[in-house]
Amino acid sequence: MFTTYKEALEWIHARLRLGIKPGLKRMEWMMERLGNPEARIKAVHIGGTNGKGSTVTFLRSILQAGGYTVGTFTSPYIEQFNERISVNGKSISDEDLLKLANIIRPLADELEETELGGPTEFEVITAMSFYYFAEVNKVDIVLFEVGLGGRFDSTNIIQPIASIITNIGLDHTNILGNSYEEIAFEKAGIIKEKTPIFTAAKHPGARRVIEEQAEKRQAPLYRLNQEFSITAHRTLANGEMYTLTTEFQIMEQLEISMLGKHQTENAALAVVAAQYLTQNGSIVVTEQAIRSGLKHAYWPGRFEIVSENPLIIIDGAHNDEGITALVDELSTRYADRSLHIVFAALKDKKLDQMISKLDQIASQISFVSFDFPRAAEAKDLFMISTSQNKIAVEDNWGDYLDEVIKSIEPNSVLVITGSLYFISEVKPYLFKFSKNTIISL
Structure with missing residues (x-):
């Protein structure tokens, strides 16, 4: 018992x-x-x-x-x-x-x-x-x-x-x-x-x-x-x-x-x-x-704006259809902004098309690993990407997000996406930032 x-x-x-x-x-x-x-x-x-x-x-x-x-x-x-x-x-x-x-x-x-x-x-x-x-x-x-x-x-x-x-x-x-x-x-x-x-x-x-x-x-x-x-x-x-x-x-x-x-x-x-x-x-x-x-109606982690200044969006786009919807929405709403995408995924997903679509809209794309049995390694995601502005983050994704958030330019959008299991770790992590900055938590 x-x-x-x-x-x-x-x-x-x-x-x-x-x-x-x-x-x-x-x-x-x-x-x-x-x-x-x-x-x-x-x-x-x-x-x-x-x-x-x-x-x-x-x-x-x-x-x-x-x-x-x-x-x-x-x-x-x-x-x-x-x-x-x-x-x-x-x-x-x-x-x-x-x-x-x-x-x-x-x-x-x-x-x-x-x-x-x-x-x-x-x-x-x-x-x-x-x-x-x-x-x-x-x-x-x-x-x-x-x-x-x-x-x-x-x-x-x-x-x-x-x-x-x-x-x-x-x-x-x-x-x-x-x-x-x-x-x-x-x-x-x-x-x-x-x-x-x-x-x-x-x-x-x-x-x-x-x-x-x-x-x-x-x-x-x-x-x-x-x-x-x-x-x-x-x-x-x-x-x-x-x-x-x-x-x-x-x-x-x-x-x-x-x-x-x-x-x-x-x-x-x-x-x-x-x-x-x-x-x-x-x-x-x-x-x-x-x-x-x-x-x-409100559902967390689905194209959710968690901060307006700087602009940070989290989205649990964990398959090709989800990525397509995310890319379409980003292209519609933020066509005039540079997009920094942080992506993590499960290794048993069809990753090539997902990453290819993100590559096409990202000004910069970063790949991270997270602690989950089926999580893909950042270096493996990095190898699939064809972006000229790609980064593989092998160590702590939290420390990396700290650095990225501090350096976001006014006309940029930080998009954190991929596995819902990853998003479930990221969102509580964002509580550490000022409540005057982070919203909708």
């Missing part, structure tokens, strides 16, 4: 050694022992490659504005581990996390002795979230973000009232497949019988797979640029504005405070899902709640 939060967290993290073990049998085994708490939760399931966390945030904010108590299960975390299990944006307490760890630990030990083997870190956290929302802190609705893929993801034992699949990209190809179609098939595994599915998938092959799986399961399907569409997009100084047309309503001049045209698509998914669920009586949200929720 754990007696402290620190002990519980160390046990959870130690399970990373088990790696990724796709499949639902271990989750089903644990849930049966716990009396199937996942069956007592009203849930929305959110999968896809990019934009899952942002879509969760938009929908949570809309539902909160409508008066609901909303649980969320997300990954990875940016500032604190506890934020992975939250209620109305407030992270689970250390005390409750300790309680949950002591409930799940005996099951994990028992499971270890079976032919199924012990649960992974993600399976343990998922099991904790199910029990938490069903027994410890009951809420009106829970938004579950898929960890990896969908079909065999540990969250996929739920029976949601709606499922959402954001855009599909070539990520985790060593596990999910090498084509858009193969990856889409895994993502589409969250589609349930006669349960509505909302998607912003753009690749024709990926969309076709989702359409086929929705038809097979008789699931009502809502697709970006078909059943709902975005028009009249305008970039604002502190967000985006657009018109959303759905079969339920036309909403003009919707505003979001999260930056980037791609965020209008994530917001649109949240809105059309909320409209559908209101129509069928699962929830009730008004137009005012939708507008207010969108405007106040």
Whole structure:
């Protein structure tokens, strides 16, 4: 039995050694022992490659504005581990996390002795979230973000009232497949019988797979640029504005405070899902709640301006699609400024295209390593780059950032990007700077 939060967290993290073990049998085994708490939760399931966390945030904010108590299960975390299990944006307490760890630990030990083997870190956290929302802190609705893929993801034992699949990209190809179609098939595994599915998938092959799986399961399907569409997009100084047309309503001049045209698509998914669920009586949200929720939605580490003077942006662009969105946004907003990009990544990503796109816009690009089992070495990233102004930082990235921030020119932008695991280390580090300088922390 754990007696402290620190002990519980160390046990959870130690399970990373088990790696990724796709499949639902271990989750089903644990849930049966716990009396199937996942069956007592009203849930929305959110999968896809990019934009899952942002879509969760938009929908949570809309539902909160409508008066609901909303649980969320997300990954990875940016500032604190506890934020992975939250209620109305407030992270689970250390005390409750300790309680949950002591409930799940005996099951994990028992499971270890079976032919199924012990649960992974993600399976343990998922099991904790199910029990938490069903027994410890009951809420009106829970938004579950898929960890990896969908079909065999540990969250996929739920029976949601709606499922959402954001855009599909070539990520985790060593596990999910090498084509858009193969990856889409895994993502589409969250589609349930006669349960509505909302998607912003753009690749024709990926969309076709989702359409086929929705038809097979008789699931009502809502697709970006078909059943709902975005028009009249305008970039604002502190967000985006657009018109959303759905079969339920036309909403003009919707505003979001999260930056980037791609965020209008994530917001649109949240809105059309909320409209559908209101129509069928699962929830009730008004137009005012939708507008207010969108405007106040905030998700850390996604094109987030953490300092205005000097201008510092952090963005968890950890795959090709994410980098493309980042490059487009930087080119639109800061075409007249020099860009110093600091990049760190996981070594199992497709790095060549990501780095090539950053090379094209960076006045200077620096590659750093960080303390994570799958992190790429700075020198390896450096070798991929073709930039004439590249630097490999082999030692402490924190000391390097200190130097860079002190020397930023007035017309320059410092962009820190790459792995979300890296961003989760960088953002708290920036607390050391004056609060008069660093904002939005």
